[in-house]
Amino acid sequence: MLSIGRIDYANVTPLFHALQEHFPCDGYRFTGGVPANLNALLAAEKIDVCPSSSIEYAIHSERYLILPDLSISSAGPVASVLLFSRVPIEELEGQEILLSAESATSVNLLRILMGKRFGHTCRYTVSSMPLAEALRTASAMLLIGDAALRSSLAETGLRIYDLGSLWYEWTGLPFVFALWFCTRSAAQSRHGEVRLLADRLVQAKAYADREREHIAAISPEASWMGREGLIAYWRENISYEMGEAQQEGLRLFYRYAAELGLIPVAPELHFFE
Structure with missing residues (x-):
């Protein structure tokens, strides 16, 4: 089987x-x-x-x-791989970004975008905390899958960055x-x-x-x-x-x-x- x-x-x-x-x-x-x-x-x-x-x-x-x-x-927005941030992405230099424990590819995509596209050096920590609790201390958090979709539908007051969009805008590739x-x-x-x-x-x-x-x-x-x-x-x-x-x-x-x-x-x- x-x-x-x-x-x-x-x-x-x-x-x-x-x-x-x-x-x-x-x-x-x-x-x-x-x-x-x-x-x-x-x-x-x-x-x-x-x-x-x-x-x-x-x-x-x-x-x-x-x-x-x-x-x-x-090829553009994926809607379910999202970075939720308390500050503009351009201001995340040196900040702590929390990462979903469910992710593998998206974590590395984020590191590439932050390092190569934005020139940032950030601190990354895996966390399973809910979004609201996590962002009481960290500046941003990456969520994927249904958790990202659900959080994007809620009114959080956070800045939301779609990693599919960030990649496509930068490279022109899916x-x-x-x-x-x-x-x-x-x-x-x-x-x-x-x-x-x-x-x-x-x-x-x-x-x-x-x-x-x-x-x-x-x-x-x-x-x-x-x-x-x-x-x-x-x-x-x-x-x-x-x-x-x-x-x-x-x-x-x-x-x-x-x-x-x-x-x-x-x-x-x-x-x-």
Whole structure:
């Protein structure tokens, strides 16, 4: 049985719904979690395939193969990777920024933006405190996923910076937050199963694009985002594409991460065939 990791965020709801709606999934075992936890499970080979943090691939590229034509990315605002700040971002030099414990890629994207785009040297601390409590002492806090979406809907009086927007405005390229990849051991021992899943996921991507309204009507996230808000988020902010522009953006992210010492080297992109 192929073990598949599932990120417990609204950004992947359409794809997993389409997969389970249109294809038999009794041969799959799904494991839910936040990106940081799923990265650890994938690294330990406790799951075979996962939409996992793009930085995880960079750290252990020798362990994985990327499934083609799939990502979780944005070309502009992503809406669910947000820096909440008490002061303008230009004034964060030397300040403490708190980081979501759920994040991996977004943490490194923030470090790149602060260091290379704004020229800031900041102090970074991982925290699980609620936003309001956290910002009583720190100047800013990074939230991702549903926590970021929920906090952006509340009236906080804080400045909110979308990391997808900051990257796109600076580079002109999409940012790839997550890749679908499999362990090389699964690619070898279960090649046919992985190939079938990869084909189904590409088809599910097309179904998800056509069925947003139906999926939103039955998704639990609509209870707090609103049906129209959820549809707009999937349509305007989240992309599942992995074309040349996404690959170029990913390579640039890896190059900057290597230059700042966040990863050992910028890896080559090796795809499952």
